[in-house]
Amino acid sequence: MKTFTSTFALSLALCAAAGATAQTRSAVPAPAADTVLLSETTDGDYIVRRFIVQSRDDADYSIRYQINLATLNTGLNGNPQELDGLNAFVDDLVKDTLRRVCAVTITGYASPDGPLKFNEALAAKRASDFKAYVDRKYDFSNKYKVTVHSVAENWEACRALVAQSSMPDRQSVLNIIDGKQSPCQKEAALKKMPAAWNCLKNNVLPKMRRVELTIGYGAGNIVEQRTMIPRPAPQPQPAQPAEPYVVVDEQVNGLIVEMPGEHEYGKEMREESREMKKEAKAAERRARKEAREAQKIVRQQERTAQKIARKEAKAAKKAEKAARKTYEELEKM
Numbered sequence: 001m002k003t004f005t006s007t008f009a010l011s012l013a014l015c016a017a018a019g020a021t022a023q024t025r026s027a028v029p030a031p032a033a034d035t036v037l038l039s040e041t042t043d044g045d046y047i048v049r050r051f052i053v054q055s056r057d058d059a060d061y062s063i064r065y066q067i068n069l070a071t072l073n074t075g076l077n078g079n080p081q082e083l084d085g086l087n088a089f090v091d092d093l094v095k096d097t098l099r100r101v102c103a104v105t106i107t108g109y110a111s112p113d114g115p116l117k118f119n120e121a122l123a124a125k126r127a128s129d130f131k132a133y134v135d136r137k138y139d140f141s142n143k144y145k146v147t148v149h150s151v152a153e154n155w156e157a158c159r160a161l162v163a164q165s166s167m168p169d170r171q172s173v174l175n176i177i178d179g180k181q182s183p184c185q186k187e188a189a190l191k192k193m194p195a196a197w198n199c200l201k202n203n204v205l206p207k208m209r210r211v212e213l214t215i216g217y218g219a220g221n222i223v224e225q226r227t228m229i230p231r232p233a234p235q236p237q238p239a240q241p242a243e244p245y246v247v248v249d250e251q252v253n254g255l256i257v258e259m260p261g262e263h264e265y266g267k268e269m270r271e272e273s274r275e276m277k278k279e280a281k282a283a284e285r286r287a288r289k290e291a292r293e294a295q296k297i298v299r300q301q302e303r304t305a306q307k308i309a310r311k312e313a314k315a316a317k318k319a320e321k322a323a324r325k326t327y328e329e330l331e332k333m
Contacts, residue, residue, distance in 0.1 A: 042229075049225045059215040060296045061086050063130060067209060068114075070125035072133055077206075085288055086213070090138050092285070103216040104140055106131050107149040111208040113187055113201075116152060123150035130211040153208050155186050156313055158200075160305030161207065167199035178313055212299075 039050045061082050066073055074083055093101070108127030110119035127148045134140045155177050162173055173196050176189045191197050 043226070045229055046226045047229055049227070059089055059292065060299065061213045061292075062295070062299060063211045063213070064206065065126050065209045065211065067111075067206070068122065070108075070122055070129050072129055081291075085292055088285065088288055089215070089292075100217060101144050101215055104134075104144045104146045105149065105214040105216070106134075106146065107151060107212045107214075109150070109208055109210050109212070110152045111205040112153050112155045112158065112183060113205055116183065119152035120150065123152050126150070126209075126211050130213065134213070155183060156310050157306050158204050158208060159309040160302055161204045162200075163305070163309075165199065165203065167203070168195040169193050170196075172196070173200070178316065180317070 037049060041048045063072065063079055063082055064076050065071075066076065073079065106127050108123040108125070108130070110123040110126070112119070127150045131141070131146060131148055135142075135146075140146050159174065159177050162170060162177065167173065172193065173190065176186050179186065181189065190200065
């Protein structure tokens, strides 16, 4: 006895299932989490969406400079990662139609060791040098409002870094920083403690020789996104079998079905490879973003600790002044 199985009906069912799957894909990308959809209309071949951007987190980058120098060294410790992150950010900035930069701030810093006037000039030169770098590479000044600042750090600014470290004679170093001596006298006193000074020179002060770049986003901006409506691809016509049926021997277990041709199989493999590459790139971008956010949190904590240290120093100074005044009044009595 022979069994006859039609391959035409089976091929038609497979094509119909593939078409149903393709129709479930979204034609327009979903909005970002910090945006609200205001309206969605159709304009010819385009879907037009209007959003209001509720908020955007600032992007911060910190670039180190060598001692007494105001020329960028892209290979200096930590700089390759920060510059790669900045480069990836700018690339994403071009692709993100909903992202609007409202300001770019560049601040140059100098560590407290050395003469104050020299450090002030050095911090300003570092800010100018990095501004020239981003203008040359990204044309920032012609695209955005770029503001440049400079800060010559004092010894109180490194108090938080010292307090968090395990340097030798840490408490003695903190006492000198909190004291009422001039900056030059504090530096001289610290240099008389060789082990502590070497730790300051190698681990603390290099972190203060830097330029910080902050990119700020506007909030409340209404933006428009235009996306071309994708046209459905023509459904492939089922191949006509050479014979009206396929003869299947009764001794063979299972069914004989039509397999995709070499061209269709290669196309499926290429599409799968592209999807895998997209997922890998998305994971890499998320990892870079998480690393930048972690660095931002650390810098915010350092700045907060520095502010607290300055307030404590001012409060101590005020209390000492009040005590001295009280003592003088008691002597007069």
